[in-house]
Amino acid sequence: MQAEISHFVLIAAALCAVFLSLPTLLGSKSRAPLFVHLWKPALGITFAGLSFALIMLIWAFLTNDFSIAYVANNSNTKLDPVYKISAVWGSHEGSMLLWVWTITVWASLFAVFSRDDELFKSRVLGVLLGVTGLICLFLIFTSNPFERLLPLVPPEGKDLNPILQDIGMILHPPMLFLGYAGTALCFAFGLGALMEGKVRPESLRGLTTISVIAWLFLTSGNVLGSWWAYNELGWGGWWFWDPVENSSFVPWLLMTAQLHALVLLRFRAHLTKTVLFFCIVSFALCLLGTFIVRSGVIQSVHAFASDPNRGAFLLVISLLMVVPALFLFMIRAPKFESAKQISGIEDISLVLAVLLLAVTAVCVLFGTLYPLVHEALGKGSLSVGAPYFNSIFAPMAILAALMIGAVQLKKSPMWTWGATFILSAIAALYCGFFTEVKSSVYTTAGVFSALWIICSFMASLQSKKHKNFFALVAHLGIAVSIIGVIGDTQYSQEAVVRMGPGQGRPLGDVIFVYEETRKVDTNAFFADEGKVLVLNKNEDVIDELHPQRQTYKSNGMEMTAAGISHGFFRDFYVSMGNRLSSDEFLVRLSIRPLVSWIWIGGLIMLLSAVFSSAWRRREWSQS
Known part of the structure; x- marks a missing residue:
């Protein structure tokens, strides 16, 4: 019952x-x-x-x-x-x-x-x-x-x-859903302000807190999803630009833009209409992401459902929520006016940051939806892959990093600007043109932008004229993640080889030796587990990895459980593919420098948001 x-x-x-x-x-x-x-x-x-x-x-x-x-x-x-x-x-x-x-x-x-x-x-x-x-x-x-x-x-x-x-999938969905629910409350806040015809100071404080916490959960969800993909799927990557991944990433971009717009709204009474519009659109894009995941319009390892009837019903209720909200915005938004014209480098930089984040979100959204629209129009299937998204997102990220550094240096003397630029440029040129990288241009630009943020962060701390320490720390987290992305994408080494007991393969400055295969039997699955030793040039053992080729008892599904040694400066990564003979497997060997920095940067951003919320609440309680 x-x-x-x-x-x-x-x-x-x-x-x-x-x-x-x-x-x-x-x-x-x-x-x-x-x-x-x-x-x-x-x-x-x-x-x-x-x-x-x-x-x-x-x-x-x-x-x-x-x-x-x-x-x-x-x-x-x-x-x-x-x-x-x-x-x-x-x-x-x-x-x-x-x-x-x-x-x-x-x-x-x-x-x-x-x-x-x-x-x-x-x-x-x-x-x-x-x-x-x-x-x-x-x-x-x-x-x-x-x-x-x-x-x-x-x-x-x-x-x-x-x-x-996997532990990642225990935490990843609840984090995203808490973030999506936070955008729903922002949506309700925006409509409440439109109905009232003004944004009260106490409402603005509440919206700021809710936006920060919602952004925190969305960031946690995306970071955990990336970590899960790297550890669980066995392909060695951490972001595939899958439509389902994008459906959670686009709201994150808009929520980040909303946070920057809220800074101007709280302290300068600027961008009121922009904030209210983001409140509506961020939630609308969460609904769109839900439709993509659950309608069956795409096939993905992340997708939950494939029933078109469910998709049609979800689309109808989404329109019932969003269309009246947009109609109300069109009617009431003209009544909201800014207190004065935008001026000053900080205000202009924040406006440009909001614009840059919004444009990036639109570009990612276009690349995600274009194949669906193309197929719906009867023009056949079409794939928009990582090259498009990387060509859009990488320049946007580098431009954002340059803007962050410029804002952090705004009150510093000219010699600080010059020293920051010279140090960043020398290190970037060395990494891009005097080390073995896959793209000198991307490496130079990425290293320069990351060091530009880090050096300007240090200069800002020295000047003691920064207004928001936690915002500086969040930007530092972005720099750390950029270094991780550059390290992994430009310096990683990989080989897909045939390996069995007693066989070795040099890669980079180490040697991977496949020592033996063991049989593993658990309640859920049985597996072939490889024991792979990592040796240095002197043939001393420096690490030991245990990749598995699992077969689940309930449904016969085969899975790859990668053997990963996480390090601060580099990861060793081994995954087992199909069995090629009685004792040999197709094995992927990887050395991934600085890849852990991607998630360390995400953790720094999360901690900055947590402490920022606690500090802001303390200030408000005392005011």
Whole structure:
């Protein structure tokens, strides 16, 4: 009965959110006390109902209730408990339930901690209730996570997709969904301000905090997704420019642009309309990404669903949310005016940063959608791959880095500018033209831009005239990630060879020796595990790797589990491909310099956002 009860509670939460959202919004306009506070019982019922449904779904996985189709398709009795919990969001229905639940979490936190007046809270929460209700309707009519398999209950489940049985996939989806839910609250904030006709100081503070936290979760999700791809997929890369990857990266770019625009709005009263527009478009692009992942319009290792009917339903409810919001923006936005004209190098630099990030997002979005539009028009299939995205994103990133350094040096004396430029240029020219790289131009430009940020960061600290230390640290994280990207893309060495016990292969300044193959048997899979030694030129063992070729017992699916030795300056990476003979495999050997710096830079950015939020909250509490 728990599935039926959970389904009933889910329906009740959906109906409550849908039917009470409009009276809540109308009440904020009429100022009728009964309707102004209607969001309180509505949000309470919706949050409690979705929480109950999510807990019951988790319980169904933990108790192996294979009478529920979603559990039977994504779990089995041998799956580790931690993966049973992560299997809740490992496929379409459960991940949608998690996402809509996170929206109610954001709404509840806003309701408790917001300092806004009751009318504004009513507007914001009325919008969020409408968003929640529409997504719940999508769940109920097309994606019921509690659908039964009665009377033919299978004795065993199919298992969770093996590529999702990884720590990265335990954390990556919840982080992204929390980020997407944060954009939903920004969306509601933007509509609330448009309805009110102004942006109050307390509302601006709240929007800034929400934007920072949403950006933090989106950054965490993208960084974890990149880490998972590098460690789990066995191809050695960390970003493929896959449409599903892009569907989370584009909102991140726009949220980053929104944060920069908020700086001008908070301190100069500039870009009010830009901020409100980003609030709407960022959430719209999250909905678009959800459509791409779940509609079946693309095939991807990340895709959750392939039912066109679901895609059509999702597209309709997305339009029901976004079109009225854009219409309201067109009507009300002209009433918002900037306090004065933009002037000064810092203001101009922030405007250019916002513009650059927005243009980059549009270019990535175009490359993602163009193949879909091309095929929809009956012109055949078309692929837009990494060369296009790299040709767009690399110059944009370098230009952004140069702008960051210029802003950080704005109050420094001319000799500091000159020293920063000369040091960065000498190091960049040396790396680009006096070391063995794949592209001298990209290496020179990348190293120069990274060192330009780092040197200007040091100069800014010395001058003690910086206003926001945490912004400087976030920019430092970008420089560290750029160094990691240059190190991996320009200096990595790789060979795909035939190897078996006793065979070795020199690569770079080391020798990879395949010592032996072992048999591994676990509850989930059995595997051939290679023991690969890494020797230096003196043939001393400096590392030992254990790549696996796994075969999962539940479905016979074969997987590659790379053997990776993570180092601060370089990674050794070995993955096993197909068996070529009784004792030989196709093996990929890689040396990847500085690749860990990519994620270290991401971690630095995340920590800067965490401490910045804590520091800003402390300042506001004292003001």
